[in-house]
Every structure is written in C-alpha cells, then in structure tokens.
Amino acid sequence: MEVILIGSGNVARLMGKLLTGNGHRIQQVYSRNPVHAKSLADSVNATAVGDLLLVNKHADLYIIAVADDALPGVAASLRLGDKLVIHTSGSVAMDILQNTSSTYGVLWPVKMIRSATEQLSPATIVIDGNSENTILEIANIAAGLSAAVTRADSNTRIKMHMIATFTANFSNHLYHLAADYCDRENIAFADFFPLIEAAVEQLREQHPRNTQAGAAFRGDRHTIEKHRKLLNNNPRMQELYDVFTESIRLTFDT
Ligand SMILES: NC(=O)c1ccc[n+]([C@@H]2O[C@H](COP(=O)([O-])OP(=O)(O)OC[C@H]3O[C@@H](n4cnc5c(N)ncnc54)[C@H](OP(=O)(O)O)[C@@H]3O)[C@@H](O)[C@H]2O)c1
Missing domain, CATH: 1.10.1040.20 (ProC-like, C-terminal domain)
Structure with a gap:
C-alpha cells in the first residue's frame, strides 16, 4: 500500500517502521514541525510536508497519528474523498473522521509507545471502521502488525x-x-x-x-x-x- 503518515511522533514513527517492514511504502510524512517531518520522512524514504494542503490525495492509506487534542483540527483540514483514513487514538471517537473521507476507521495499538519502542507485537490492536469492508481492510493491516486484533466500537474503546x-x-x-x-x-x-x-x-x-x-x-x-x-x-x-x-x-x- 502507498501510505501517508500525518504526524511524526512516537506512534507515527513506529507505524512507519513496521509498515515499511511489511512491504508498504510511506509516500509522505506530514508534521507541523518541518524538522520532525523531515527526520521521520528520511528514515522511511518518504517526502516531508509541512502543510496539510500539500498532502497527496492519491495514496491508499492515511494514518493520522497526532495528539488527541489536535485530531479534530487535523481531520477537519483534510478532505480525502473515499480514501482509507484511520486514526490511532484509544480515546477519540471514530466519527471525528466522518467528513475527512467516506472510508474511515481506527487502529489503536494497546501499548505504551515511546521513542525507543521498536515492536508492537504482541500488543492487542483494537480496530473499528465505518463499514464491514473498511473493518476488513483495517483488520488486514493490523494483522501484519500483531497477531492480537480485536474490534470495538468507540464507546467500548x-x-x-x-x-x-x-x-x-x-x-x-x-x-x-x-x-x-x-x-x-x-x-x-x-x-x-x-x-x-x-x-x-x-x-x-x-x-x-x-x-x-x-x-x-x-x-x-x-x-x-x-x-x-x-x-x-x-x-x-x-x-x-x-x-x-x-x-x-x-x-x-x-
Ligand atoms: N504513545 C502511545 O503510547 C500511544 C499508544 C497508542 C495510541 N496512541 C495515540 O497515537 C496518537 C499519537 O500519539 P503519539 O504518542 O505518537 O504522540 P506524540 O509522540 O506526542 O506525537 C504527537 C504528534 O502530534 C503532532 N501534533 C500535536 N499537536 C498538533 C497540532 N495542533 N497540529 C498538528 N499536529 C500536532 C505533533 O507534532 P510536533 O512534532 O510538531 O509536536 C506530533 O507529530 C494519539 O492519538 C495517541 O492517543 C499513543
């Protein structure tokens, strides 16, 4: 898959590393801080962008891994048609993405992730999606990251x-x-x-x-x-x- 990472913190860095290892390609890394965007982009052979308007609209998967408080603003600034968009938060409702794309969901790794974290597995990954097809797609991505994948709606999550x-x-x-x-x-x-x-x-x-x-x-x-x-x-x-x-x-x- 062609992937775009929105955010350059601990989770974006780990997702970039693991998805690259699984054969996906990170196209772009967005961060409001150009130094952070470039640092992560360089490590996964991607292009850094510092403006959400410059995010390529033709990737297969958009992972929004920004601070929970920043999620509403970032989601509102992105319009991605029917592209698959997910966030990685345990505490933010999935519907925050309902105007960002018609295909959206959540992939929440139940793990304490810091800058030194190299692996996700054997963490549980909690997923959700706005349709059965979307859930299947996200489940496939999650299965490449950990064997323990479970589904929960926003209230349960x-x-x-x-x-x-x-x-x-x-x-x-x-x-x-x-x-x-x-x-x-x-x-x-x-x-x-x-x-x-x-x-x-x-x-x-x-x-x-x-x-x-x-x-x-x-x-x-x-x-x-x-x-x-x-x-x-x-x-x-x-x-x-x-x-x-x-x-x-x-x-x-x-
Ligand atoms: N770390 C964990 O243990 C963990 C585990 C599971 C899920 N999560 C979830 O994953 C997501 C990311 O967490 P993280 O641990 O990667 O956080 P983090 O390391 O603190 O990184 C946060 C990212 O959000 C960006 N950001 C903050 N405020 C912003 C704003 N107003 N506009 C645009 N970007 C903004 C930061 O940009 P700058 O670099 O410019 O500051 C940084 O790229 C969160 O939803 C969190 O709940 C975290």
Whole structure:
C-alpha cells in the first residue's frame, strides 16, 4: 500500500517502521514541525510536508497519528474523498473522521509507545471502521502488525482506554516509584521481578480477586502502620499507600 503518515511522533514513527517492514511504502510524512517531518520522512524514504494542503490525495492509506487534542483540527483540514483514513487514538471517537473521507476507521495499538519502542507485537490492536469492508481492510493491516486484533466500537474503546490506564500507566507509575525508592535505599529492584512476573502470569489462570494478598488484605493494621511510618518523608507514596490500602480493605472487608 502507498501510505501517508500525518504526524511524526512516537506512534507515527513506529507505524512507519513496521509498515515499511511489511512491504508498504510511506509516500509522505506530514508534521507541523518541518524538522520532525523531515527526520521521520528520511528514515522511511518518504517526502516531508509541512502543510496539510500539500498532502497527496492519491495514496491508499492515511494514518493520522497526532495528539488527541489536535485530531479534530487535523481531520477537519483534510478532505480525502473515499480514501482509507484511520486514526490511532484509544480515546477519540471514530466519527471525528466522518467528513475527512467516506472510508474511515481506527487502529489503536494497546501499548505504551515511546521513542525507543521498536515492536508492537504482541500488543492487542483494537480496530473499528465505518463499514464491514473498511473493518476488513483495517483488520488486514493490523494483522501484519500483531497477531492480537480485536474490534470495538468507540464507546467500548474509550472504556478499554481507561482500563489500559489502570493496567499499564498506573501500574508502571507504581513500579517507577518503587524503583526510585529502591535506588535511594540501596535495594535491588530486580529482586522483585519474580514477584511482579508471577502476579502477571497468574492473571491468565485466575481472577485477580482470588490472588490478592498483603497486609491490607489480611487486615494487619500493625504492619500497615509500620509501612506508613517508612513513608513519612514521602507524602506522595504515603498517599498512594493509603488509597490502595483503603480500596483493598473495603473490597475484602478487613
Ligand atoms: N504513545 C502511545 O503510547 C500511544 C499508544 C497508542 C495510541 N496512541 C495515540 O497515537 C496518537 C499519537 O500519539 P503519539 O504518542 O505518537 O504522540 P506524540 O509522540 O506526542 O506525537 C504527537 C504528534 O502530534 C503532532 N501534533 C500535536 N499537536 C498538533 C497540532 N495542533 N497540529 C498538528 N499536529 C500536532 C505533533 O507534532 P510536533 O512534532 O510538531 O509536536 C506530533 O507529530 C494519539 O492519538 C495517541 O492517543 C499513543
């Protein structure tokens, strides 16, 4: 397919790399920042454009991977007839593209993508489209990127996006705080890897309600107080400790 990337951030860069690897050709990269457009365009052998009016109207696929807030404006500035246009957001309704083209949809990679991310697989890709044919076309593109492709409408996708915030963004933030604490206290964060991996592994077998453990689960107030005291100089971690402790205690009535 002849592909045009609208946006030059983390997702556009990864899509460009993976689609090129799958035999597609990136024709153009658009960014409002010419340096960003050129940098990504050079890496995928494409032409950089800094004006949406210069976007070629004869490609097969247009991927709009810009900041969520910028999506309405970018979509409103593009008129692409019946060309296949998709955005990559988990939180923006598909219909934002309804005036951009008569063939549109979504391809949302459920993964935390940063500049160093080289692979999408094995991430789930959530797709949607404005007709069964469009969904099939987008499913084919997604299948080249990951084996786990699922369909969800905009209402379900935003709920999945919120849950991804719990399961990845928040949990990663907790790991971040824990790793920093370990660094300060000369504790090897790596000693916790088996614990973390086992907790994730058992999710495949059991509902997480059946695997909860710890002081709050047992209602062990003495240990909870000892932990809280250790965090007296770290009010942000102490606050999170209290919120999670309360939630676990309410859940298990301890
Ligand atoms: N990163 C993730 O983990 C992830 C995962 C799944 C889906 N997504 C979705 O993918 C999309 C892109 O995310 P990203 O992570 O690639 O973001 P990003 O790295 O922050 O890049 C955002 C891109 O949007 C452009 N942009 C921002 N405001 C703009 C505006 N007003 N007009 C035109 N372009 C504008 C930026 O241009 P400049 O370079 O000029 O700033 C940049 O090219 C979003 O919809 C996001 O929700 C992200």
